[in-house]
Amino acid sequence: MSADPHKTFYLETFGCQMNVHDSEKVIGTLLHEGYRQVQTVEEAGLVLYNTCSIRDKTEQKVFNRLNDYKKYQKQGKKFGVLGCVAQQEGEKIFERAPYVSLVCGSASYRNLPQMLIQLETGKLEAGKSEAPKPEARSPIRVTGLDDRETEDCFETEFTARSNPHRGYITIIEGCDKFCSYCVVPFTRGKERSRTSESVLAEARQMADLGYTEIQLLGQNVNSYKDPAGDRPGKSGDKKTFAELLAAVGEVPGIRRVRFTTSHPRDFGRDIVEAIDAVPTLCDHVHLPVQSGSDRVLNAMQRLYSREQYLERIAWMKSAKREISITSDIIVGFPGETEEDFAETLSLLEEVGYDAVFSFKYSPRPNTPSLALEDAIPDQEKARRLEILMARQREIQITRYKKYIGTISEVMVEGRNEARAQWIGRTSQNKTLNFTAPEQAAPKVGTYVPVRATVSFPNSLLGELVL
Ligand code: SAH
Ligand code: SF4
Ligand code: F3S
Numbered sequence: 001m002s003a004d005p006h007k008t009f010y011l012e013t014f015g016c017q018m019n020v021h022d023s024e025k026v027i028g029t030l031l032h033e034g035y036r037q038v039q040t041v042e043e044a045g046l047v048l049y050n051t052c053s054i055r056d057k058t059e060q061k062v063f064n065r066l067n068d069y070k071k072y073q074k075q076g077k078k079f080g081v082l083g084c085v086a087q088q089e090g091e092k093i094f095e096r097a098p099y100v101s102l103v104c105g106s107a108s109y110r111n112l113p114q115m116l117i118q119l120e121t122g123k124l125e126a127g128k129s130e131a132p133k134p135e136a137r138s139p140i141r142v143t144g145l146d147d148r149e150t151e152d153c154f155e156t157e158f159t160a161r162s163n164p165h166r167g168y169i170t171i172i173e174g175c176d177k178f179c180s181y182c183v184v185p186f187t188r189g190k191e192r193s194r195t196s197e198s199v200l201a202e203a204r205q206m207a208d209l210g211y212t213e214i215q216l217l218g219q220n221v222n223s224y225k226d227p228a229g230d231r232p233g234k235s236g237d238k239k240t241f242a243e244l245l246a247a248v249g250e251v252p253g254i255r256r257v258r259f260t261t262s263h264p265r266d267f268g269r270d271i272v273e274a275i276d277a278v279p280t281l282c283d284h285v286h287l288p289v290q291s292g293s294d295r296v297l298n299a300m301q302r303l304y305s306r307e308q309y310l311e312r313i314a315w316m317k318s319a320k321r322e323i324s325i326t327s328d329i330i331v332g333f334p335g336e337t338e339e340d341f342a343e344t345l346s347l348l349e350e351v352g353y354d355a356v357f358s359f360k361y362s363p364r365p366n367t368p369s370l371a372l373e374d375a376i377p378d379q380e381k382a383r384r385l386e387i388l389m390a391r392q393r394e395i396q397i398t399r400y401k402k403y404i405g406t407i408s409e410v411m412v413e414g415r416n417e418a419r420a421q422w423i424g425r426t427s428q429n430k431t432l433n434f435t436a437p438e439q440a441a442p443k444v445g446t447y448v449p450v451r452a453t454v455s456f457p458n459s460l461l462g463e464l465v466l
Pocket of ligand 3: 016017051052053083184187188
């Protein structure tokens, strides 16, 4: 469909990779509906925010953004809130930001084309008519919040991937784990997987288009359950997650396969065996632990003990290739004592992570831990976070140093002109920037060997091996 010059949209994305990829699907869908994407709010007729509510701060960002652009409401711009804050706050968003006209959660994106028509024509579905509106209110309000019981993931043939070399594929949406601190099961709904057949078809299609790296996505990617054969229209052989990984890794043309995020409870040894057997599967696993204390893990309802977590780490450490391990940690969960925190610090040493994303506990709506008193003052949470980050930095300094002198294959991601360096990423997901003589300048998206010469706490620097 050709673009209508009057139908323009601006989309800003907050949150995790699932949101980033959802936005690619939303953009593809809008382009197909004849919209044109613009890079500023000023130019846009429709302004969309794909939002995240994982912590209070991420949620606040959305309302700050809406406030910043309130001034444009008089120009007839339409504002829409998508994603996790949309699902969590629902119609309350219309109260907090009355000029918003669209509120839509991720499980309802399949209905976006109809919703956009409603927005444009100003017509609501029967039974959804509204009382006369005061001036500051959006003249029409469209919501898509009720589809979380769907059995399907949001798939669209119009995905507008932003990078031509590496791309995401969602294999499972939602989460059934209900960790006591987490909003995701409430914002994303129940777990539902795509058939392995449709995942593989998308992987092959991407390979045909020239993609060489695929990242399989899910809140708990390894809780994947192939629905093949379960229902009419769901044909094909059932595959386990490890089998699906291997199959994607064997698609001709695909050189790297990543997957995120893995949940320790569902992390089987077969995943490590697949990494051993299939060289295209990257030697990196993100396995969030959240805490090193059994007492806290229990209160978080994480469904594993420190010992079980370390067992999975041991599987990875006995792999043929060195697997880089990264994690997420929450400090200051209600009731976390100094001893509990010390156990988290000792776990950092024991595992030897290559990166840790650490957060102060943030009480979230609907979650079971909201009922617990958030007794650890923010200052104390900040202190623990700082200690944890400093300890992890030391660990990384030591870990990154040992790569000096080694040669790794990197995917060339771009060029940093200011530093006269190429930006590279290793299979272990480490940043390995490098210099290259002008006559041997590599192409973005290609794979080249690089020798590391300098190490930093978060990255390496090296030179192209000629
Ligand atoms: N599904 C993934 C994580 C998704 S959310 C998993 O289970 O590991 C990403 C990270 O945000 C989590 O790993 C956790 O460390 C953090 N997080 C989630 N809820 C939080 C909260 N209420 N306060 C602080 N951090 C939180
Ligand atoms: Fe949230 Fe836990 Fe589900 Fe991860 S597994 S998304 S932390 S509820
Ligand atoms: Fe945020 Fe929703 Fe992802 S809450 S982390 S955008 S699933």
